[in-house]
Amino acid sequence: MNVVIVGLGNIGGSFAKSIRHSFKDYNIYAIDINVDTLREAEKLDIINKGYTDFKEIIPEADLVIFSVYPMTLKNMVESYAPYFKPNAILTDVTGVKESIIAEIEPLLHSKIDFVFGHPMAGRESRGLGFSSRDIFQNANYIITPTKKNKHENIMFLENFVKKLGFGNVSKVTPEFHDEVIGFTSQLAHVIAVSLINSDDIERNSKRYTGDSYRDLTRITNINEKLWPELFLMNKNHLLRHITLFKDEIERMEDAIRTNDIQKMERMMVESKRRYHDLHDLEYNPED
Amino acid sequence: MNVVIVGLGNIGGSFAKSIRHSFKDYNIYAIDINVDTLREAEKLDIINKGYTDFKEIIPEADLVIFSVYPMTLKNMVESYAPYFKPNAILTDVTGVKESIIAEIEPLLHSKIDFVFGHPMAGRESRGLGFSSRDIFQNANYIITPTKKNKHENIMFLENFVKKLGFGNVSKVTPEFHDEVIGFTSQLAHVIAVSLINSDDIERNSKRYTGDSYRDLTRITNINEKLWPELFLMNKNHLLRHITLFKDEIERMEDAIRTNDIQKMERMMVESKRRYHDLHDLEYNPED
Incomplete structure (x- = not known):
């Protein structure tokens, strides 16, 4: 062979x-x-x-x-x-x-x-x-x-x-591949790049980061010759996922603005349920 | 002692x-x-x-x-x-x-x-x-x-x-702490929860994930009794960081919509520069 x-x-x-x-x-x-x-x-x-x-x-x-x-x-x-x-x-x-x-x-x-x-x-x-x-x-x-x-x-x-x-x-x-990869991969890269680029503190943020920020920005050492190509080749799916993600961000933003603790809790319980599903773990709401 | x-x-x-x-x-x-x-x-x-x-x-x-x-x-x-x-x-x-x-x-x-x-x-x-x-x-x-x-x-x-x-x-x-933590920690949690909750594919996305998605959602097994409290105690800083992050997402969204490869490349080169700074690495644009 x-x-x-x-x-x-x-x-x-x-x-x-x-x-x-x-x-x-x-x-x-x-x-x-x-x-x-x-x-x-x-x-x-x-x-x-x-x-x-x-x-x-x-x-x-x-x-x-x-x-x-x-x-x-x-x-x-x-x-x-x-x-x-x-x-x-x-x-x-x-x-x-x-x-x-x-x-x-x-x-x-x-x-x-x-x-x-x-x-x-x-x-x-x-x-x-x-x-x-x-x-x-x-x-x-x-x-x-x-x-x-x-x-x-x-x-x-x-x-x-x-x-x-x-x-x-x-x-x-191929259609389904592009739909799901637009979500799990391309949207993730759009978010990571946007997060690190939205840092306006410029007072040495790295002294104040924990694992969360490092995890969310790990993929920002991105290949700028590859990813714009991929984004444009999958433009429609990716734009749809960005819209849905922005809708979720805005739901959370509204809950914060209106002090709606119950709404935030419901979103977090849902995210925990999905986390457990993603990692094939049993979800026990009391954990 | x-x-x-x-x-x-x-x-x-x-x-x-x-x-x-x-x-x-x-x-x-x-x-x-x-x-x-x-x-x-x-x-x-x-x-x-x-x-x-x-x-x-x-x-x-x-x-x-x-x-x-x-x-x-x-x-x-x-x-x-x-x-x-x-x-x-x-x-x-x-x-x-x-x-x-x-x-x-x-x-x-x-x-x-x-x-x-x-x-x-x-x-x-x-x-x-x-x-x-x-x-x-x-x-x-x-x-x-x-x-x-x-x-x-x-x-x-x-x-x-x-x-x-x-x-x-x-x-x-204390003021600076809250400003920077609103960015490096709380915004990261808002984003992770919003990302996993925006999955509307419901066709077993976990079979199609890579490390990127798993990294960006690691913190979604979130303590829903703690984080809403923290968000509200730091409401003003956090809402400002969410706005700046949404602005960045929308810049990228515009670049995708208008097929602006140069703009995407510039954003990615900037994110790479910041990645290197975060990890104390020397940045060589040719890498």
Whole structure:
């Protein structure tokens, strides 16, 4: 089995390390524009060989994992298209699906199967140096099957990522993926950036922070070349989630303004119930 | 040295464990309404003895740490006032200062010194069972000296909490404390509760979450008897911070709506700069 990872950043590097660990007999190759990164990965023995010219290795690939920016992905697949091996399986890690799939599927020969996926794992620091098998352990994975995908290839990807350590692997429509990710991921990033940017105290707030603030702002070391793209590709869902979130903020704001303790308590009891559900804990209102 | 901890919950229990560890020769006593908690703490040997009747031990106390709800604190100090030992030092852990101090200082005899403090440490789970020395290690501590405090007692509290493991100990005015905590702590709780409550997907969102969502909602297992009190005691600062946060959210919302990638990028570069400052990291825009 020849696996080619395109883009050896944080996620691509974590794939290389995980595959090396879980599939001893696979050959792992990588394509990247950065030669130093490729040499480093070869030295770490997490890839067999690295390439800057995709034509040298793509024709050998049984599985291609595109771990690149969404805007890059389409052009890349377009250039690679004539070189894919018949019956190759392609997959990606992109955080938005519907528009990407609509652009990419028409580019592909019917013998090539692109099974789109999204590992719900990442780090606030970029690059191969911060990649790690650990970030995949028990993380969620989403596969968004389309009518073109062969059942056996969807199953292959599902079993493959489970073996890498992912926990729940969900199969949902691209539309649903974008709706839910607009909430759990993109809205979270909008909020974190807005929170840290709304600090007008400028008197060394960091001396006065607890874990809450550090947790809520952990993702603010954000990749400014990636996230605006993702936001715009999922504009409608994201704008709807922002509106619903603002409605909730305003309910709380009203309760504070009108000294409505009962209303605040009800909102907090509801948030506790949801916290317990999120973490599969039993909720006992007396706790 | 006789230390009395009033309220053996998560924070009170963590004080008991930390003091036992750092000050081997101190006698540690506790007052709680829950007899089982007191017996448990005695069995763990983190207190020498527990009391349900404060009159039995408060007259012996050199240092009293009130680790109770803000609304309870005033009534408690009022009842305890005739029993404090001359030259006793009192302190608290309350998350809002200005109004509490205004209520409490007039209740006290001039020989009793209440040095108000706020450990920026906590757990999402309540009670002695979840208390731990660990939560204090390198956490921030805020002391809000008033004109009535003796300099040596302020210094005593500062050295005492440093020895327990706290990192930065800041001395600021009660007004500034409330302003900054309204931002770093209370606004964070308003946001987290609003985020989890704005989930309208109801199709098992937890299968589709990554670390971002879990981090942003960690504090939603919130104590609904405590936080509405804190919000109202700090109403003006908190409402101002909510307004500024909503302004930032709306700037981002506008940028998304108008496809303004440059504006989003600028906001994210700013958030990265602030992230680095918060974590004392050098910011290199090329990273």
